Amino acid sequence: MKVVVCVKQIPDPNTTGQLEPSTHFLKRDGVEAVMDPGDESGVEAGLQLVEKHGGDVTVVSMGPERGLDAVRKALAMGAGKGVLISDDALRGSDALTTAKVLAAAIKKDGFDLVITATESTDGYTGIVPQAIAELLDVPAVTFAKSVEYDGATLKVQRQTEAGYDVVEAQLPAVVSVTAGANEPRYPSLKGIMGAKSKPMDRLTAADLGIGDAGGATAGQTITAVEPAPERAAGEIVKDEGEAAKRIAEFLVEKKVI
Amino acid sequence: MPFTAEHDALRETIRDFVSKELRPHAEEWEAAEYFPDSVFRRMGELGFLGLRYPEKYGGQGGDYFSAMVLAEEMARAGSGGVGMAVSVQSEMATPPILKWGTETQKQKYLVPAIKGEKIAALGITEPDAGSDVANIRTRAERVDGHWRISGSKLYITNGVRCDFILLVCRTGKQEDGAHGITLFLVDKDLPGFNVSRKLKKVGMFSSDTAELSFDGVEVADEAVLGEVGQGFYNLMWELQGERMIGSAGAIAGAEVAFEETLKWCKEREAFGRPIGRFQVNKHKLVDLYTEITVAKNFVYSVAEKWNREEYPVTEISMAKLVVGRVTTQVADTCLQLYGGMGYMAETGISRYFRDSRLIRIGAGTDEVMKEIIAKTALGL
Ligand SMILES: Cc1cc2nc3c(=O)[nH]c(=O)nc-3n(C[C@H](O)[C@H](O)[C@H](O)COP(=O)(O)OP(=O)(O)OC[C@H]3O[C@@H](n4cnc5c(N)ncnc54)[C@H](O)[C@@H]3O)c2cc1C
Numbered sequence: 001m002k003v004v005v006c007v008k009q010i011p012d013p014n015t016t017g018q019l020e021p022s023t024h025f026l027k028r029d030g031v032e033a034v035m036d037p038g039d040e041s042g043v044e045a046g047l048q049l050v051e052k053h054g055g056d057v058t059v060v061s062m063g064p065e066r067g068l069d070a071v072r073k074a075l076a077m078g079a080g081k082g083v084l085i086s087d088d089a090l091r092g093s094d095a096l097t098t099a100k101v102l103a104a105a106i107k108k109d110g111f112d113l114v115i116t117a118t119e120s121t122d123g124y125t126g127i128v129p130q131a132i133a134e135l136l137d138v139p140a141v142t143f144a145k146s147v148e149y150d151g152a153t154l155k156v157q158r159q160t161e162a163g164y165d166v167v168e169a170q171l172p173a174v175v176s177v178t179a180g181a182n183e184p185r186y187p188s189l190k191g192i193m194g195a196k197s198k199p200m201d202r203l204t205a206a207d208l209g210i211g212d213a214g215g216a217t218a219g220q221t222i223t224a225v226e227p228a229p230e231r232a233a234g235e236i237v238k239d240e241g242e243a244a245k246r247i248a249e250f251l252v253e254k255k256v257i
Numbered sequence: 258m259p260f261t262a263e264h265d266a267l268r269e270t271i272r273d274f275v276s277k278e279l280r281p282h283a284e285e286w287e288a289a290e291y292f293p294d295s296v297f298r299r300m301g302e303l304g305f306l307g308l309r310y311p312e313k314y315g316g317q318g319g320d321y322f323s324a325m326v327l328a329e330e331m332a333r334a335g336s337g338g339v340g341m342a343v344s345v346q347s348e349m350a351t352p353p354i355l356k357w358g359t360e361t362q363k364q365k366y367l368v369p370a371i372k373g374e375k376i377a378a379l380g381i382t383e384p385d386a387g388s389d390v391a392n393i394r395t396r397a398e399r400v401d402g403h404w405r406i407s408g409s410k411l412y413i414t415n416g417v418r419c420d421f422i423l424l425v426c427r428t429g430k431q432e433d434g435a436h437g438i439t440l441f442l443v444d445k446d447l448p449g450f451n452v453s454r455k456l457k458k459v460g461m462f463s464s465d466t467a468e469l470s471f472d473g474v475e476v477a478d479e480a481v482l483g484e485v486g487q488g489f490y491n492l493m494w495e496l497q498g499e500r501m502i503g504s505a506g507a508i509a510g511a512e513v514a515f516e517e518t519l520k521w522c523k524e525r526e527a528f529g530r531p532i533g534r535f536q537v538n539k540h541k542l543v544d545l546y547t548e549i550t551v552a553k554n555f556v557y558s559v560a561e562k563w564n565r566e567e568y569p570v571t572e573i574s575m576a577k578l579v580v581g582r583v584t585t586q587v588a589d590t591c592l593q594l595y596g597g598m599g600y601m602a603e604t605g606i607s608r609y610f611r612d613s614r615l616i617r618i619g620a621g622t623d624e625v626m627k628e629i630i631a632k633t634a635l636g637l
Contacts, residue, residue, distance in 0.1 A: 034269075072266065073269075076266060186270045186273065186303055187266065187270050188270075188304040188317060189263075189267050189304055189318075190317045192270070195266075196263070
């Protein structure tokens with residue numbers, strides 16, 4: 001099985017993100033960067049599948065030069081090959097452009113299954129996985145909390161508000177996995193040292209036949225940014241014998257239970 | 258900088274592991290005065306206990322600096338005892354097995370130690386002989402083609418939980434001093450090998466420190482590590498490694514304490530400004546930062562020699578001495594800057610204050626380091 005996992009290097013989510021005032025892009029310079037923790041689950045899901053069913057995992061990332069670190073980490077975890085698409089023209093790409101670039105890179109090498117996270121931890125648009133599927137013309141199975149394959153059919157537990165749906169799909173397909181889907185492995189030192197000698201493709205937008213694709217011509221522009229509204233004060237329920245019932249009613253009303 | 262991109266990636270991995278799997282339990286383990294044995298198995302599984310050991314024995318095949326990365330990152334576990342226990346496992350009790358062990362000994366002890374399936378301890382110190390190692394009294398007597406071991410060891414890290422111990426015994430006469438000492442690998446489950454006491458300490462709470470007694474413990478010739486009568490000299494080599502890794506871990510600990518304190522000094526206000534803005538405190542912080550940086554770089558330069566398998570005894574002793582000095586200064590100054598908060602049991606800084614004091618005693622005291630430097634470098 002040929003699995004492709006999309007990964008992204010993002011500013012460390014443990015630091016407070018800041019926006020560049022003029023462009024509204026996330027500030028990336030001088031900020032610690034790490035592989036998006038959600039993508040670690042994607043890599044893990046891919047590795048588990050090929051360990052069971054044979055094949056290999058290729059990781060694909062679009063981003064600046066230092067996105068290389070995320071690709072290397074995935075290689076250290078056990079992926080077989082890396083692809084990094086870096087291009088100044090891609091700076092500030094919107095979700096659709098990102099999906100176009102990734103889909104083109106994925107198509108170039110061929111795939112049976114594409115795995116992504118449900119959304120990135122910095123941009124949070126949550127539409128790249130579905131857009132990739134559409135561009136590749138394959139089914140998208142989203143919010144997977146478990147992914148199984150029996151040699152013919154992909155069986156996914158799809159997280160819902162109330163529990164999960166079981167969804168089946170034929171390959172090729174795109175699956176987005178939730179952050180808690182598995183326990184991503186730590187790369188070992190042997191893996192880290194081995195990653196150096198694994199194949200790594202470096203591509204530009206032009207290599208993929210994608211023209212002037214950056215922020216300037218993107219279909220999406222950010223016109224304004226506002227801070228999220230302050231959280232309203234919570235409601236305190238004083239227990240006069242009825243508290244449990246009132247809390248339960250509140251939770252039902254909010255559709256939590 | 259001796260660290261490569263691969264070391265940096267390893268550091269990221271270990272830091273991630275420490276913050277997810279060790280740090281959250283620090284308070285619980287401190288209170289219990291123990292951390293679970295499963296930490297060894299988990300770290301073995303992740304390859305952390307064999308970073309610089311050959312792949313042939315289950316190691317990761319890295320260099321000495323990969324072991325340094327581990328020692329440094331363990332300083333972030335929030336409980337000094339965990340890092341110390343791991344150092345004893347990988348950098349104190351087992352390197353002599355790799356160096357002098359027979360293939361059988363390597364398979365029996367080194368391989369499971371790297372996996373974290375067997376826990377190791379190192380037994381040098383005794384009730385009547387600490388700094389004066391050549392004067393130890395635990396005897397291994399030749400009886401009917403066996404060795405029979407009698408005596409006791411004190412302050413033994415991992416002593417309660419260990420599966421085996423690298424034991425320093427006298428096989429010659431007491432008057433022979435350093436000659437006539439031999440190293441043994443002794444299984445904990447042998448009759449006559451007992452844990453007399455788990456000791457209460459000033460710090461390093463999560464580490465189990467024991468008094469051990471050996472009451473006619475019988476072992477075969479296969480238990481001898483290296484040559485009979487060579488034990489003291491082999492042990493001197495082991496102690497260099499112990500001091501090297503101890504210095505690396507301790508200066509990293511000072512750095513972590515300093516980082517925390519710096520943050521605090523920027524946040525805590527008195528008389529209308531952050532306490533770090535008072536010149537007297539600002540200068541203190543600068544002093545610490547400078548001392549830490551200088552000491553750390555000296556440690557790295559010595560470690561580069563150790564990594565090249567040179568034998569820089571004088572410099573290792575100097576490194577431990579200077580790190581001990583800086584550590585004390587950092588611990589005391591940082592606690593002071595925390596004020597009343599620093600004196601509270603639940604703060605990290607008070608724990609660091611207690612834990613860090615050990616570096617000037619364990620693996621050879623400051624005074625012993627000075628004796629070595631005087632002898633090796635000054636001809637005194
Ligand atoms: C928490 C902890 C863990 C330990 N873990 C281990 C372990 O796993 N295995 C192990 O074998 N040991 C272990 N030790 C023992 C440690 O190595 C010894 O405590 C240390 O070497 C000092 O020996 P001592 O305690 O007998 O002190 P002593 O040798 O009695 O020294 C007492 C004082 O006299 C000074 N002194 C001694 N000789 C001289 C001299 N010639 N000139 C000037 N001053 C001198 C010393 O510096 C010290 O200040 C541990 C100790 C502690 C506290």
